[in-house]
Amino acid sequence: MRxxxxxxxxxxxxxxxxxxxxxxxxxVAARLYSIQIIQHRDLGIRANGQYERxxxxxxxxxxxxxxxxxxxxxxxxxxxxxxxxxxxxxxRATASRLAKVLKxxxxxxxxxxxxxxxxxxxxxxxxxxxxEGVSELDLPGVGxxxxxxxxxxxxxxxxxxxxxxxxDNRGLEGVELQYDSLLTGGPRSFLSSRVDALRRVVFxxxxxxxxxxDLYLTVDEVIQHVAERKLEEAVRRSEARSGTVxxxxxxxxxxxxxxxxxxxxxxxxxxxxxxxxxxxxxxDPYEPGSAFKTVLAAAALDEGVVRPADLFYGxxxxxxxxxxxxxDHKRHGWMTFRDVVAYSSNVGAIKVGMKVGKTRFYNYITSxxxxxxxxxxxxxxxRGVIRQPPDWSGLSLSALSIGHEISTTPIQLLTAVSAVANxxxxxxxxxxxxxxxxxxxxxxxQPFLIREVISPETAQTLTSIFTEVVARxxxxxxxxxxxxxxxxxxxxQKLDRQxxxxxxxxVIASFVGYVPANNPRLAILVVIDEPRGRAWGGTxxxxxxxxxxxxxxxxxxxxxxxxLEERVARRPDEASSRVN
Amino acid sequence: MASGVLLVGLLxxxxxxxxxxxxxxQIERLRVxxxxxxxxxxxxxxxxxxxxxxxxxxxxxxxELGMVNPxxxxxxxxxxxxxxxx
Numbered sequence: 311m312r313x314x315x316x317x318x319x320x321x322x323x324x325x326x327x328x329x330x331x332x333x334x335x336x337x338v339a340a341r342l343y344s345i346q347i348i349q350h351r352d353l354g355i356r357a358n359g360q361y362e363r364x365x366x367x368x369x370x371x372x373x374x375x376x377x378x379x380x381x382x383x384x385x386x387x388x389x390x391x392x393x394x395x396x397x398x399x400x401x402r403a404t405a406s407r408l409a410k411v412l413k414x415x416x417x418x419x420x421x422x423x424x425x426x427x428x429x430x431x432x433x434x435x436x437x438x439x440x441x442e443g444v445s446e447l448d449l450p451g452v453g454x455x456x457x458x459x460x461x462x463x464x465x466x467x468x469x470x471x472x473x474x475x476x477x478d479n480r481g482l483e484g485v486e487l488q489y490d491s492l493l494t495g496g497p498r499s500f501l502s503s504r505v506d507a508l509r510r511v512v513f514x515x516x517x518x519x520x521x522x523x524d525l526y527l528t529v530d531e532v533i534q535h536v537a538e539r540k541l542e543e544a545v546r547r548s549e550a551r552s553g554t555v556x557x558x559x560x561x562x563x564x565x566x567x568x569x570x571x572x573x574x575x576x577x578x579x580x581x582x583x584x585x586x587x588x589x590x591x592x593x594d595p596y597e598p599g600s601a602f603k604t605v606l607a608a609a610a611l612d613e614g615v616v617r618p619a620d621l622f623y624g625x626x627x628x629x630x631x632x633x634x635x636x637x638d639h640k641r642h643g644w645m646t647f648r649d650v651v652a653y654s655s656n657v658g659a660i661k662v663g664m665k666v667g668k669t670r671f672y673n674y675i676t677s678x679x680x681x682x683x684x685x686x687x688x689x690x691x692x693r694g695v696i697r698q699p700p701d702w703s704g705l706s707l708s709a710l711s712i713g714h715e716i717s718t719t720p721i722q723l724l725t726a727v728s729a730v731a732n733x734x735x736x737x738x739x740x741x742x743x744x745x746x747x748x749x750x751x752x753x754x755x756q757p758f759l760i761r762e763v764i765s766p767e768t769a770q771t772l773t774s775i776f777t778e779v780v781a782r783x784x785x786x787x788x789x790x791x792x793x794x795x796x797x798x799x800x801x802x803q804k805l806d807r808q809x810x811x812x813x814x815x816x817v818i819a820s821f822v823g824y825v826p827a828n829n830p831r832l833a834i835l836v837v838i839d840e841p842r843g844r845a846w847g848g849t850x851x852x853x854x855x856x857x858x859x860x861x862x863x864x865x866x867x868x869x870x871x872x873x874l875e876e877r878v879a880r881r882p883d884e885a886s887s888r889v890n
Numbered sequence: 891m892a893s894g895v896l897l898v899g900l901l902x903x904x905x906x907x908x909x910x911x912x913x914x915x916q917i918e919r920l921r922v923x924x925x926x927x928x929x930x931x932x933x934x935x936x937x938x939x940x941x942x943x944x945x946x947x948x949x950x951x952x953x954e955l956g957m958v959n960p961x962x963x964x965x966x967x968x969x970x971x972x973x974x975x976x
Contacts, residue, residue, distance in 0.1 A: 380939070380942075381935060381936070381939040384932065384935065384936055384939075386929060386932050386933055386936065387925075387929050456925075461936050463936045463937075463939035463940040463943065464939065464940075464943045464944075464945075465940075465943065465945070466945075467943065467944070467945065531944060532944065535944040535945065535948070539945075539948070791963075861959065864960070864965055867967055869967045
């Protein structure tokens with residue numbers, strides 16, 4: 311009896327306790343269900359936001375190689391210093407210790423430490439020594455994040471072609487600008503920062519960071535180096551203001567070298583004047599002078615208004631057009647059309663121009679691509695200037711025949727002459743040879759034919775005439791032993807801004823040509839701006855052509871076409887000739 | 891007996907969890923090491939490219955070694971010889 315009366319209340323209490331426990335567990339289970347199952351996604355995002363955040367950092371960039379895979383531009387990880395203000399324990403001490411290492415005012419750092427934001431940059435892209443110093447301080451809330459820094463290991467080599475990037479690692483010039491989206495893969499990169507259980511900050515590249523591509527350029531480092539060295543020597547030798555050389559494959563439009571003097575080091579582009587950073591080969595139009603007689607000769611032969619053996623009278627070196635006297639550099643009597651080009655007679659060229667006529671000449675000029683950008687894949691290309699025939703004065707046709715009243719960029723002129731070299735095809739010049747995409751696939755860039763400008767027969771005749779320019783005319787200094795060279799000299803007086811007329815002393819000396827003439831592998835343009843003294847294209851620019859061609863032909867292992875001692879013989883003139 | 895098995899099971903679970911965390915940190919350390927080594931490789935590549943820069947090489951071979959460019963006639967291509975022979 312006693313025991314049963316004792317057990318009844320105990321059983322009741324146990325039941326009550328069990329009920330309380332079961333109810334409590336039920337509540338916990340329900341709450342767990344709500345948190346883990348129902349609100350899982352929302353709460354997960356909120357939690358992630360508390361311990362992980364995305365930090366926009368400078369874009370990663372692909373590597374730029376030359377055509378043989380030699381590195382021209384590459385990114386290495388640098389370091390930037392950041393702070394999580396909420397995690398800093400002693401702001402004053404942190405600021406002063408950081409200031410000492412980073413060599414920036416402590417006040418500026420203190421202001422950043424007071425920020426309400428969870429993440430603040432202290433200093434970006436610090437040099438390795440300072441990054442090491444910050445790392446050694448091991449300050450709570452302060453960390454280093456890797457950020458790409460661009461290096462140009464070849465320094466000034468191909469600087470105008472490669473270009474450079476700004477502090478945000480975005481392309482500002484050259485290929486770096488032109489192909490910025492390919493090199494970076496997208497607008498910006500992100501790093502995911504996590505604070506782990508030990509309150510350490512861990513970085514990981516965010517999954518949605520864009521993938522980058524590597525670029526292979528058409529330029530060949532060896533040819534580029536030869537072009538730069540020879541150009542520099544020529545500019546120094548002639549005490550010129552500046553100079554440009556472009557070497558191109560005339561069949562494909564691939565630019566093998568592009569050099570400008572003065573140049574700059576893209577690693578320290580800020581310490582060079584703007585004038586040194588300008589890619590003159592594309593941006594600076596100039597009056598080509600006699601080198602433009604290539605286009606006149608092409609128009610005259612292609613239209614059939616002139617034959618190579620036709621005779622022209624040189625008027626003893628002076629001709630008057632629309633009240634203006636135009637002179638030759640020396641007196642000529644009767645000469646063939648071949649001689650007109652070979653000896654670069656202005657009087658003869660003016661007479662040829664008159665036979666071609668305004669409209670036809672203008673059509674050939676525009677067909678050869680003058681007055682519009684060539685479409686080369688580099689930024690900042692100038693279109694040059696060519697007025698339309700209704701705007702021409704009485705002097706214009708004659709002026710154009712000798713390469714004045716038109717301005718062209720070096721790349722335009724070389725593209726036009728390449729069309730003669732390759733049999734009449736105007737091909738678009740380009741610097742990108744291939745792209746290696748993030749998935750490893752390689753996309754080759756194909757040559758692009760703009761249009762046919764002259765017939766193959768005209769091109770062949772022109773080549774034979776331009777070969778004579780080098781064999782016996784004004785371009786003798788461009789002759790390369792063992793190889794027939796076709797080309798044309800140019801000496802254009804510069805406009806004098808003060809007088810408004812042509813300067814008697816300042817000239818642009820140039821030579822444009824291709825080699826081997828019968829099966830061209832190289833088209834080269836040399837432009838020297840304001841050489842000192844009595845300088846001509848044939849004396850200042852032609853030797854640079856020869857020096858570059860000689861070394862590059864040897865480097866490319868192109869065998870000589872003619873025996874060493876034998877120069878290109880003068881071709882017999884055609885049986886019939888006309889007198890002009 | 892049952893509680894013994896439960897305890898062993900619990901200890902196994904805790905040990906496993908600790909191992910996962912430990913290996914996680916190890917992976918993280920190796921990942922950082924890999925990044926560092928890749929960067930080091932890249933830096934060495936940059937140094938190599940700089941040292942192989944033709945401007946530098948040319949200065950050395952012309953200045954210190956006294957080398958000069960071959961003059962025409964000194965270079966004879968094998969193809970050329972074949973052509974003449976044929």
